[in-house]
Amino acid sequence: MKTPAGLQALIDDGVIDAVLRPLKSGKEASVYVVRAGDDVRCAKVYKDMAQRSFQQRVQYQEGRKVRGSREARAIGKASKYGRKQQETAWKNTEVDALYQLREAGVRVPEPHGYFHGVLVMELVVDAAGHSAPRLGEVELSPEQARTFHAFLVRQIVKMLCSGLVHGDLSPYNVLVAADGPVVIDFPQVVSAAGNNAARTMLLRDVNNITACLGGWAPELLDTWYGEEMWALFEAGELRPDTGLTGVFEHDESAPDIDGVRHAINDAREEALIRQQGREAAAEED
Template sequence: MKTPETLQPLIDDGVIDAVVRPLKSGKEAAVYVVRAGDEVRCAKVYKDMAQRSFKQRVQYQEGRKVRGSREARAIGKATRYGRKQQEAEWKNTEVDALYQLRAAGVRVPEPYGYFHGVLVMELVTDADGHSAPRLGEVELTEAQARAFHRVLVRDVVRMLCSGLIHGDLSEYNVLVGPDGPVVIDFPQVVSAAGNNAARTMLLRDVNNLTASLGRWAPDLLDTWFGEEMWALFEAGALQPDTELSGEFTPDERDVDLDSVRDAINDARELALIRQQGREAQDED
């Protein structure tokens, strides 16, 4: 295929040798399959702020550390330089998160570097070497659904212990490789300690996974892993290897249990709407 203009500098610098094909284009970035020597990888090209459709950046960016005081002041004043720095910080966030989470044992693609605003990383494949499907695109047995849920909850715990929350986790940000699920897409990653909406986003992430996998293993819908891990996190008692039960007794004076359960149902309906939308796009 013709080399996209954004990837030509990587070829010129010898980072990659060729662009094989487009892989996907989303609200935040376009991803291409590329060749580097004998290896096939993927290159994620982030879209400029004006092109992006993600509309809640401010909420996700709350609590993130900015690299310098000058940059922080400029971002706070929304100057031209500040907006440029904010854009750079947004694009750097996923790169930093991947390295941090790989070191923490979370199943994420291996990053190979960030060049000219492009993230080069591992191409997650299935057992036949083809691009791995999303979790929402595969049929699972009840046992597989429970096993995947166990792995993903453990990864969410490891993220939380690293101070991070995915923030947009669903069956469409999880790929299914030969060894199980791999979590992707981290530009909106949330600071667990510095964001006022951290708990809400964590519960939404876990509820999205529970609703999706609960289609194959309905007993998962009666678990409370998100609430349990957040309570342990707040108490300073959550460790990467903490064994969770999925049981939780909330303080009914402060928690609307019906609303929490409604959130799970809403997540299920949203997943269905997304799937129908993707199917409609495929038909066009």
């Protein structure tokens, strides 16, 4: 295929040898399958974002460290230079997070370097060696759903113990590799201690995974792992191997300012309806 402009510099520098095919294209990046020597990897080419997108990112950027006081001042003033620095910081965030999370034992793609604004990393594949499907695209048995849920909850715990919250975790940024789920897409990762919305985002992350997998194993919809792990985190008692029960005693007297509880219940009811629909269709067959 014709080499995309964003990858030509990597070929010129010998980082990769060829671009094999496009893998996926989203609003913020395009991903390509590339060859580097005898290895097949993927390359994530970030797209430049408009001012509107920067405004949408405000909640994610709270608590992030900026490299250099000049850059921090420029970002704060939203100048042209500041927007450029903000764009650079947004891209660097995913790279830094991948290395940090791999070191912490979280199952994320192995990074192989960041060159000319392009992230080169492991190509996640399924048992047949094909590009791994997303969690939201596969059919699971109840037992597989329970196993995947337990594994992903543990990955979220490890992230939180590393001081990070994914911030946008869903069935569509979890890949199902030959050896189990792999969490991807981290440009929106937030600081657990430095972002006021971190709790809301963590509960949403856990809820999205629970709602998806609860469609195959409905008993998961009655668990509250997000609330449990956050309470332990706030108390300084959460460790990567902390045993969780999924049981949590809610304070019914406290006002739910952020509306998380409503979102959780709505998503779980939707997952239950989908499960009932599948069961009804199976009975008709």
